Amino acid sequence: MSSSPGPGSPVPLTPSLQRLFSHVRVENLIAGLSGGVLSTLALHPLDLVKIRFAVSDGLDVRPKYSGIVHCMKSIWHQEGFRGLYQGVTPNIWGAGASWGLYFFFYNAIKGYNKETRQIELTATEHLLSAAVAGAMTLCLTNPIWVTKTRLVLQYSADPSQKQYKGMMDALVKIYRHEGISGLYRGFVPGLFGTSHGALQFMAYEELKRDYNKYRKKQSDAKLNPLEYITMAALSKIFAVATTYPYQVVRARLQDQHNTYNGLTDVVWRTWRNEGLLGFYKGMVPNLVRVTPACCITFVVYENVSRVLLDQNK
Template identity: 60%
Template sequence: MASVIKQRQALGEQVSLFSQVKLEHLVAGISGGVSSTLILHPLDIIKIRFAVNDGRMHAAPRYNGIANAFLTIYRQEGFRGLYQGVTPNVWGAGASWGLYFMFYGSLKNWVKKGDASANLSAGTHLALASAAGFTTLLITNPLWVVKTRLCLQYGGIKKYNGMIDCLVKIYQADGFRGYYKGLVPGIFGVSHGAVQFMVYEEMKKAHSKYYSQPITAKLSTIEYLTFAAISKLIAAATTYPYQVIRARLQNQHYSYTGLGECVKLTWTHEGWRGFYKGLGTNLVRVVPATAITFVTYENVSHWLLKHSENKLRS
């Protein structure tokens, strides 16, 4: 495939963005997102409940750490309690990772003019990841609103009976705008994915340069795990506050007039620490989740792309 593109370039043909869209990236991204979500969803439940607990809502459950939260939810709500909201989470994670990898891969190959072996700068990786993240967010934000609300059903009171019921009731109560609550902090959160992908790509590029390998060379599982974990730690530590604000804006138990009020009240009542509630749980969850996602993605995408190239040759 790469040789065909180079031949076209030699003949002066332009490489279109559409020609660089590969469904292999979509399938591989969905596989990674779904796998990590099914394994680690209980930690997502705990992180969200920590994030929205501002100390002023008496109805909100309070936990003394991750282990206590896990056991308390299990005792009070059973195994199903630990997997509340898993359906929109699986849909959201699968769609988000699949679309993100597809958009990012397409944009990256387009900028490279179809030459997969070409190197890009850190700034270019950051810009492309931001564009991919923003596009993905616009498509998937309704799923994240639903996931947050289902994860915040506690105390034996259920307002929503599953994902579809939640989607219908949000529309009935707030109209189409209800699906985009928390969108503004979500847009700021695009920087999270952008930072993560930039660091991940730069580490892979440095590794390839050090070992004199082509940038397209398949790495070992340990190398993918290491690069994914480090990039996620850096991204999570630098951009986490937006997740707290987004969760609070999407919380059905409390209403803010907007982003400004949410930020102001969080700072007034909790200080800077309020913006990092649930960070520990988040790191425990997202680092292995990202490692699972990226390892699954890299291996599945390499296999699918190689299979596609073999079919074209035969």
């Protein structure tokens, strides 16, 4: 007669969960976090510029910029070097956590699916694995992205006139005045945004696999840094061109200078006032930023994860 586990006994895992957890690797988390932090530190000013262009809807409170260089010069003259790194703390936390968790979840899900099917995954299966990993990551990191957006959209050079003093101050004030819903502003378009990461990872995996087939090597064979950069850049450009409008909608929902009645209201007002181009504001500085950022992240990830995993074999 089998006995049920007592109150203090661990709940036994099903065979499916055991197989899933067998593919969990903290090395993937560390490698993804490392890549996200390094790329963010290098390219945060371009992220700031992208967000300021994305929310440029004509409100008087917003500075007017004629282009990327003019925007960066204006911020430099008004606020100095520190102004270009406004919001960098939550960006580092957000990018590090997001990339780390994304690679952590994605590789576990991909490994589980690959073991279950006993064959190479298709493009659709890579897409679904990345989408699930993205949704899980967003559930944990959305509050950080809200604080980053709020900090980046503080336009005054005078600290005494700024609404938020830093990341923790922003988190506390948003929670106090807007509740949990305030910390999860932009979550719905963010979920749509998981398609961005899913498309990027699908393209990245397919490019690597096809290239290794061309070289007559295993699909997961190691590439050199230039090859990783090429695969990462091509997959990122493809994903950005396909999904960019959600980032504009998300930034506007998180913006403290304007109020919208939800996702539909943002889409309708942007379309009515700015037309189709309104959904692509900030895309050029975004491409200038995310393409090298993605290359840095993937090169660091691939090399750090391979070193860590080889050490623990």
